[in-house]
Amino acid sequence: MTRTGRRPGDSSITRSEVLEAARSTFAEFGYEGATLRRIATAAGVDVALISHYFGNKEDLFIAVHDLPINPSDVADVFDGVDDDAIGDRVARFLLGVLAADNSAAISLMRAASTNASAAAMLREFIDRTLIDPIAAMIDVPDGRERVALVASHLLGVLFARDILGVRELTSASIDELVDAIGPTIHRYLTEPTRSTTAA
Amino acid sequence: MTRTGRRPGDSSITRSEVLEAARSTFAEFGYEGATLRRIATAAGVDVALISHYFGNKEDLFIAVHDLPINPSDVADVFDGVDDDAIGDRVARFLLGVLAADNSAAISLMRAASTNASAAAMLREFIDRTLIDPIAAMIDVPDGRERVALVASHLLGVLFARDILGVRELTSASIDELVDAIGPTIHRYLTEPTRSTTAA
C-alpha cells in the first residue's frame, strides 16, 4: 500500500511512532530478540527508515531508554515524609514508576540479561538514581548497601512478576504489593543491622 | 587438527564436555546469545555433533538445566531448625546453591528474560521447589504469597549481583549477604502481615 517516497501530512509523527514501537518491542523481546524488522513492522514502517533515523540498533536502544526517573524526583519523594512512612513511600513510588505499562524498566531488565551495555546502563541508572540520592538522605554508614538491597528486592519483584509471571505476584494489585513490601524496605532503610553488612 | 571420524580413546567424555560448555555458555550469553557454534567451539567440537547428541537447541537447554535442587532437599533444610533460625537457614541454603559457580540459576534467569519456555521452566521450578514445600511447612493462610516474596528477593539479589554487577553486592561475601537478607526472609515467613497481603 505505502509506496516509496515521503508521506503526505505531518511527518514528525512517524519518528515518535518508531520510538514507541521500539520501546514495546524491546520490552517484550529483549535486545537481541527485538529485531529491527519486528520494530519496523510494529511501527508500520520500512526497516531502512529506522537506520535512517537512529543510525544503528544500539543508538535506537539508547534513545528509547532515556530513562523515566531523575534523581531529583527521587529526592522529592522524601519531602516532608515522616520516618514511619518512608518504606511505603519508596515502594509505591518505585513500583508505580517502574511497573507501569510504560515498562522501560522491564525492557532494560530483559535487555540487561543478555547485553553487557544494557546491563551497564541499568546498573548506572540504579546507582545514580536510587543508591546515590537515597543513601545520602538516610545518612547511615552502610547506607549504600542498604539501598542496594532495597533495589534488589524491587528488581526481584519485577522480574518474578513481569518476566516470569509468578501467579502469587501477578494476581496482586500494586496496593497489595506496596503493603507487603513497604515494611521490608522500611526496615532496610532504618533498622540497625545485625552486624557488619557488607564491605 | 582434528580430522573427520571417531576419535581414539574413551569417547564418553565428549558428551559431558559439550554439556559443560553449554552450561557455561548459556549462563554467559542467555538462550539466543548462546550460539550452537559458540558452544561447539567452547567444547572443542564441531557444531553438528551437538545436534547429533541432543537433537536440537531446546533439548540441549533442557538437558543442561536438569535442575540442582529437588523439593525434598528443601524440606530437609527445615529439619530440626528452631523457628528463630529459619530465615538464615533458607537464605544460606538458597544463596549457596543458586549463586554457586555452578550458576544454573543465573543461566536460567538470563534465558528466561528473553525466552518464554525458559521463563516457564524457571517459574515452575520456583513453584515446585520453593513455594510448594516452604508454604506447606510454615502453614499460614497466605503462605504462598509470602514465599513468593522471599523468592523474589533472592532472584533480585542474584540479578543485581551476578547479572548487573552492582558493586555493593559483588563486594559482599555470601556470609554477609546471608546476614543482611536472613532477617528479611525470616519476617516474610513468620511475621503477621499488616493487612491482607495478596489475592
Added chain:
DNA sequence: GAGACAATTCATCATCTGTTGAATTCTACC
C-alpha cells in the same frame, strides 16, 4: 514554481543462525 532537502521505500549485501545428509574414522562384537 523551481530547487533544496527531508522522508520513505526498495533492492541488495555479507554474515550468522539452527539443522541435515553424507563421508570418514574409530570401537566392539563374533
Added chain:
DNA sequence: GGTAGAATTCAACAGATGATGAATTGTCTC
C-alpha cells in the same frame, strides 16, 4: 579379522539479521 554401528567432521541448506546506497515522493523557502 570382518563387519555393524557409534563418534565425529565437512559441506551445504534456507532463513533471518543489521546495514547501506539508490530511487522516489513529498514539503518548504525564495
